[in-house]
Amino acid sequence: MIRQFATLIGRHLLRKAVSGGAAKIAGNAIDPKFGLKLLRDARVPMKSKIAAFALGLAAVFVLEILELPLQTALWLLLPVVGMVADFAVDGIELLAGPLLVATITLPFLAPRDVVEQIRAEGDGTVYEAVPISQP
Numbered sequence: 001m002i003r004q005f006a007t008l009i010g011r012h013l014l015r016k017a018v019s020g021g022a023a024k025i026a027g028n029a030i031d032p033k034f035g036l037k038l039l040r041d042a043r044v045p046m047k048s049k050i051a052a053f054a055l056g057l058a059a060v061f062v063l064e065i066l067e068l069p070l071q072t073a074l075w076l077l078l079p080v081v082g083m084v085a086d087f088a089v090d091g092i093e094l095l096a097g098p099l100l101v102a103t104i105t106l107p108f109l110a111p112r113d114v115v116e117q118i119r120a121e122g123d124g125t126v127y128e129a130v131p132i133s134q135p
Contacts, residue, residue, distance in 0.1 A: 035104055038106045
């Protein structure tokens with residue numbers, strides 16, 4: 001029974017992975033690199049960028065609330081080390097969290113025509129083959 005259940009879940013996950021690859025080709029997948037490209041582009045409205053960062057801050061705030069019991073236990077068990085580790089992790093979360101969430105959500109918040117135009121332009125980098133000289 002457990003084996004059949006595991007096989008069923010495995011097949012479902014395999015189908016999801018294959019369909020996810022097809023969605024990425026169509027441009028519907030989550031792409032943080034493309035989100036960073038949108039953050040740097042001047043054609044994307046500032047409202048969309050601010051909304052993406054606001055969602056990121058809200059996500060970090062919710063994460064901090066959920067971590068509060070664990071942080072309190074860490075502070076009680078290891079007073080000095082727990083406090084230093086907590087401040088370090090919270091600082092990294094506060095800096096990297098909103099940026100990560102903003103890069104993931106910005107393609108969905110920006111105007112569709114601008115996103116499609118930037119996606120159609122592509123990366124713009126051209127790699128030329130350089131012959132390797134033999135000694």
